[in-house]
Amino acid sequence: MPDRNSVAQQRVVVVGGGWAGLSAAVELSHRGVPVTLLESAKQLGGRARCVQFGESRVDNGQHIMIGAYSATLDLLKRLKLDQNQLVERQSLLLKLLSPTESPLEMRAANLPAPLHLLGALLTAKGVSIGDKLKTVLFMARLNSRHFTLKKEQSVRDWLAAQPRRVVHGLWEPLCIATLNTPPENASARLFIRVLKEAFSGQRSNSDLLLPRTDLGTTIPEPAAHYIERHNGQVQLSRRVNELIIGQGRILGVAIDEQMIPASHVILATPHTATAQLLQAHEGLNETANQLVQIPTEPICTIYLRYPEQTRLELPMIGLLDSVGQWVIDRRNCGQPGLLSVVISANGPHMDLSNCELADHVTAELKHHYPELPEPLESLVIREKRATFASNVGINAYRPANRTTVEGLWLAGDYTDTGLPATLEGAIRSGLQCAQDIAAEWPQQN
Structure with a gap:
C-alpha cells in the first residue's frame, strides 16, 4: 500500500474538468497546493462546453448569468479576465x-x-x-x-x-x-x-450578464492555462475508474491499471458518475445511495441561424404558453442573426424529432415576429441530464463537500450549496473544497 506521507502523494487530484473542478484546481494552484486535474473528455467545461455549428462555435446550452454570481465574477478576476469583454452587464x-x-x-x-x-x-x-x-x-x-x-x-x-x-x-x-x-x-x-x-x-x-463569447472561451481555457502556469497539471482523456482507499483515508485514484497517488481527491464529476465511484466502498454506500436518488431534468437549446440583419428588440425575450421558453439574440456574442431558444425541464417536446422541434419553435417565433424569414439552418442540442431536479425535499439528498473518508471531497452543483443547479453553485462548491483543503495543508507537510 502506498505511503500517504511520501512526497509523490502530497498532491491533490481533482477528478472532472467542469466548472466545479476548474474552480477547485485554480484556487488550489493560487494557494500553492500541488494539483492535478483529470478530465475524461477531450475538452474541459463539463456540461458547459462548446460545439461546432457551421463556422461558429456555440455553447452546448445557452447560459445566462446574473450579477449575484459573486464566485463566478471573482474567478474571472483571479484569471485576470476582463469582465466587460466577456459579458455585457444590463440592468x-x-x-x-x-x-x-x-x-x-x-x-x-x-x-x-x-x-x-x-x-x-x-x-x-x-x-x-x-x-x-x-x-x-x-x-x-x-x-x-x-x-x-x-x-x-x-x-x-x-x-x-x-x-x-x-x-x-x-x-x-x-x-x-x-x-x-x-x-x-x-x-x-x-x-x-x-x-x-x-x-x-x-x-x-x-443585473443580467449576457455572454459576449462562448463559455469554452470564458473560463475553461484560461483556467487550464492558469493551473499549468502555477505548476499544476491538466490531463484530458483520463477517465478515473477507481478510488484507492485504505484505513479510512484516500490514497489516490486509478486509471485502468495505473495508480495516481494523492493525499486529497476532489470528485468534481456529475452526481451519477460520483455515485458509481463511491458504491465500490462500503463506508461510502450511504452517500452513494443518496446520490442515486437525485433525479435529473433535461434542457433543450435550439439554435436558429437567420440572415445577419435579423435581430430582436431586446437581447432576451420570454415566451409564454409556448414550447420555447426564452429566446436569446446572440448578436452580443458576435454572431448576428443567430437566435437560441431554450426549453428547460421535461415535457412533450422531448418526444419530437429535432426537425419537428426546430420547426415548432420557428413557428412560435413567427407568430410574434411575422417579419422573420425562414431560418437558414438549425441545430438542436438536447442535454437529457442537464441538471438535478430541484424538487421539493431535494436538499435532504444533497451531500456535504467533505466525505467520511479522510481526504475525499465532493464538488458540484448537486452538493449542499443551498442553490439550484447553476454554474455559480458549481464554482462555489469547488472553491469551498479547495479552501478547506488549503486550510489543512500546512499540517500535511
Whole structure:
C-alpha cells in the first residue's frame, strides 16, 4: 500500500474538468497546493462546453448569468479576465410575450435593493394595479422574513394565493428557468434562495450578464492555462475508474491499471458518475445511495441561424404558453442573426424529432415576429441530464463537500450549496473544497 506521507502523494487530484473542478484546481494552484486535474473528455467545461455549428462555435446550452454570481465574477478576476469583454452587464429587463395576452414587461427601477424590485413591480406593463399591489406586498413580506420559508412546499403551492397573471407570466417562467424544474414539483425554498440572491443585497445582483463569447472561451481555457502556469497539471482523456482507499483515508485514484497517488481527491464529476465511484466502498454506500436518488431534468437549446440583419428588440425575450421558453439574440456574442431558444425541464417536446422541434419553435417565433424569414439552418442540442431536479425535499439528498473518508471531497452543483443547479453553485462548491483543503495543508507537510 502506498505511503500517504511520501512526497509523490502530497498532491491533490481533482477528478472532472467542469466548472466545479476548474474552480477547485485554480484556487488550489493560487494557494500553492500541488494539483492535478483529470478530465475524461477531450475538452474541459463539463456540461458547459462548446460545439461546432457551421463556422461558429456555440455553447452546448445557452447560459445566462446574473450579477449575484459573486464566485463566478471573482474567478474571472483571479484569471485576470476582463469582465466587460466577456459579458455585457444590463440592468434587469424582462419582457415576456404571450399568444393570447398582452406582453408582460418589467424593468428594474433606479433605486437601491430591494426597492428596485418593488419599483419594477409597480411599473410593470401588462399587469393590473390590483395585481401589482398584491405582488409588492407579497415581496415585502418575503423580504421582512429574510427570504425564509418555514414549511417546505412546491413553488406552485407557495404561490397559490398570488395573482394568476403574475404567477403565470413572471414567477413560473423564472422558476423553470432558474431551477430547471416545473413549478408543481420545484422546491419553494430553493426558488426563494434564488430570489434572495438576485433581489437582496446590492442592486447590481439582479443585473443580467449576457455572454459576449462562448463559455469554452470564458473560463475553461484560461483556467487550464492558469493551473499549468502555477505548476499544476491538466490531463484530458483520463477517465478515473477507481478510488484507492485504505484505513479510512484516500490514497489516490486509478486509471485502468495505473495508480495516481494523492493525499486529497476532489470528485468534481456529475452526481451519477460520483455515485458509481463511491458504491465500490462500503463506508461510502450511504452517500452513494443518496446520490442515486437525485433525479435529473433535461434542457433543450435550439439554435436558429437567420440572415445577419435579423435581430430582436431586446437581447432576451420570454415566451409564454409556448414550447420555447426564452429566446436569446446572440448578436452580443458576435454572431448576428443567430437566435437560441431554450426549453428547460421535461415535457412533450422531448418526444419530437429535432426537425419537428426546430420547426415548432420557428413557428412560435413567427407568430410574434411575422417579419422573420425562414431560418437558414438549425441545430438542436438536447442535454437529457442537464441538471438535478430541484424538487421539493431535494436538499435532504444533497451531500456535504467533505466525505467520511479522510481526504475525499465532493464538488458540484448537486452538493449542499443551498442553490439550484447553476454554474455559480458549481464554482462555489469547488472553491469551498479547495479552501478547506488549503486550510489543512500546512499540517500535511
